Amino acid sequence: MRPPPGPESGRVGSGRVDSPAVILDNGTPADLTLAVESAVSPEGPVVRSMSARNREQSVRGRGRMLNRIARAAVGIVFMGLLASVGVGTAVAATTVNLDQWASTDLAWQNGNLNGNNSRYPEGGIVPFRLAMEGLSIGVHTIHINYDVTAGGHKAYDFLTTWNVTNAMGKSCAMSGGAISSMCPSLPVPSSAAFPNDPFVMDGLSVHGAQSYSAAPRRLTIWGGTIVSISAPTHSGPTSGNSSGDMLVRFRATGSGVLLAWGGHLGQSAYWNRLIGGVSDGAAMVSGSPWHMRTLQLDGSGNKNQDRSISPSAIVGELPPFALAPPTPRPTDPPTGAGGPPRTGGAPGAPVGNPQITIPPTSTDPLTAGGQPAESVIATTLATTGLGLLATLPALRRRRRRP
Numbered sequence: 001m002r003p004p005p006g007p008e009s010g011r012v013g014s015g016r017v018d019s020p021a022v023i024l025d026n027g028t029p030a031d032l033t034l035a036v037e038s039a040v041s042p043e044g045p046v047v048r049s050m051s052a053r054n055r056e057q058s059v060r061g062r063g064r065m066l067n068r069i070a071r072a073a074v075g076i077v078f079m080g081l082l083a084s085v086g087v088g089t090a091v092a093a094t095t096v097n098l099d100q101w102a103s104t105d106l107a108w109q110n111g112n113l114n115g116n117n118s119r120y121p122e123g124g125i126v127p128f129r130l131a132m133e134g135l136s137i138g139v140h141t142i143h144i145n146y147d148v149t150a151g152g153h154k155a156y157d158f159l160t161t162w163n164v165t166n167a168m169g170k171s172c173a174m175s176g177g178a179i180s181s182m183c184p185s186l187p188v189p190s191s192a193a194f195p196n197d198p199f200v201m202d203g204l205s206v207h208g209a210q211s212y213s214a215a216p217r218r219l220t221i222w223g224g225t226i227v228s229i230s231a232p233t234h235s236g237p238t239s240g241n242s243s244g245d246m247l248v249r250f251r252a253t254g255s256g257v258l259l260a261w262g263g264h265l266g267q268s269a270y271w272n273r274l275i276g277g278v279s280d281g282a283a284m285v286s287g288s289p290w291h292m293r294t295l296q297l298d299g300s301g302n303k304n305q306d307r308s309i310s311p312s313a314i315v316g317e318l319p320p321f322a323l324a325p326p327t328p329r330p331t332d333p334p335t336g337a338g339g340p341p342r343t344g345g346a347p348g349a350p351v352g353n354p355q356i357t358i359p360p361t362s363t364d365p366l367t368a369g370g371q372p373a374e375s376v377i378a379t380t381l382a383t384t385g386l387g388l389l390a391t392l393p394a395l396r397r398r399r400r401r402p
Contacts, residue, residue: 094134098294098305099176101127101167108167108176112289115312122281123213123269123318125160125262126309127167130294131178132259135252139227142248142297146263147290148234149242153280154201154266155290157209158232159194159246161216162260164323171222171260180258182223191218192226194246194261201238202272202280212270214324215262222258224250245295263292267317283314 099108102117108129109117120126132142146156163169172183180186194217197206210217219226227249236242250257268281282290289308297303 094132094297094300094303096294096297096303096305097131097176097178098292098307099129099131099178100292100307100309101170103166108170108173108178109307110177112308112310113313114289114310118309118313119315120265120309120313121316121318122265122283122314123267123322124265125162125164125166125215125323126156126265126292127162127262128260128292128307129162129171129176129178130259130305131180132252132257132297133181133255135255135257137252137254139249139251140257140298142250142259143245143293143295144248144261145243145245145293145295147241147292148199148206148244149201149236149238149240150285150288150290151241152239153282153284154271155282155285156244156263156292157266157271158197158206158244158264159217159219160213160262160264160323161191161218162220162262164215164262171258178258180222181256182254182258186222186258189220189222190225191220192229193218194229195231197232197244199232199234199244202277203275204270204272206232209264209267209270212267212274212320213264214321215264216323216325218261219248220260221250223254224252224257226250265314269317269320281317283311283317285311285314287311 097110099110100113101107102109102113104119105117113120113126118126130142132140144159146159148157149155163171167173172180172186174183196210199206219229229249230247232244232246234242234244248259250259265282266280268279268283271277271280273279289310291306291308293307294305295301
């Protein structure tokens with residue numbers, strides 16, 4: 001082995017450079033004198049940074065790196081677009097908040113209803129709003145669960161449109177806790193019909209109660225569209241405490257979604273006086289309150305909400321067909337020709353509520369514009385991916401000249 005270099009080793013002099021002691025991997029000493037001398041400029045002791053060959057190899061290496069980066073970018077775009085097509089998930093930052101309308105306070109209540117803040121008749125409708133924040137764009141699921149009977153008496157027998165009797169125009173009212181991030185300027189809502197419920201109790205069907213009330217029955221959404229609503233499934237004994245459950249699938253178009261619906265309070269005039277039985281509507285419930293719940297957002301058990309109403313909030317009873325949407329009769333004279341037109345609901349029913357409005361019906365999100373939404377997304381995905389791939393040859397041709 002060559003001894004270590006002396007004090008003058010490795011210094012550049014007048015054209016002569018002492019080679020440092022370098023041992024190769026095989027143990028053989030390497031003489032770098034010629035290599036170092038070849039790197040010295042004839043004009044003086046200036047060492048070039050690298051040879052032309054090394055510069056060429058460096059450029060090729062950078063080209064390969066750019067190629068890899070571009071391919072990775074394409075993969076990331078593809079993964080993001082594919083995720084937008086699939087089912088969304090409730091992320092860690094997702095929040096869910098359920099309000100109900102206190103009819104005497106004229107405000108949303110994030111807690112429970114009772115005789116101190118609300119007065120509702122049998123056959124009346126309790127409005128609910130559910131604000132969800134932090135959602136991913138795509139399809140989500142949530143359960144709406146409600147007590148059909150409480151202590152053997154009819155409680156919320158079915159679900160309805162949210163603003164039939166109360167909270168008209170108050171979807172963004174700054175009370176309660178379910179204040180959507182989209183407020184105060186909510187987008188145009190859409191809605192979907194709740195399915196009919198053929199479930200039978202005491203010889204009468206829930207669908208009969210729906211017809212008897214004649215209230216509109218739609219789920220309203222802001223910030224998305226309703227994909228589907230399952231038919232109600234019932235559990236528990238109707239002689240005690242029982243519940244109904246609907247699975248709602250909706251497509252979020254942003255991080256915030258607001259849902260609104262109503263809970264119909266069972267009418268004794270239908271349950272069960274219609275068939276000669278005793279009164280068994282919501283005013284007959286005593287003691288414990290009954291509940292409206294939202295459960296399992298995207299299967300997550302920690303996003304559940306529960307709001308109750310006490311029997312003390314129930315006063316009086318609506319007549320049959322009281323909530324039928326107003327419709328002009330064929331024999332009504334036109335406005336200005338003998339007076340204003342009459343409005344009413346079902347034939348033989350009392351005059352309907354003139355303030356009832358039904359949000360516009362949502363179009364099928366899978367066939368909007370005549371083309372499936374997934375097809376539009378797939379086309380965008382392919383176009384974006386091909387555009388990125390088309391840039392790869394240009395990146396490979398890019399070279400920095402020495």
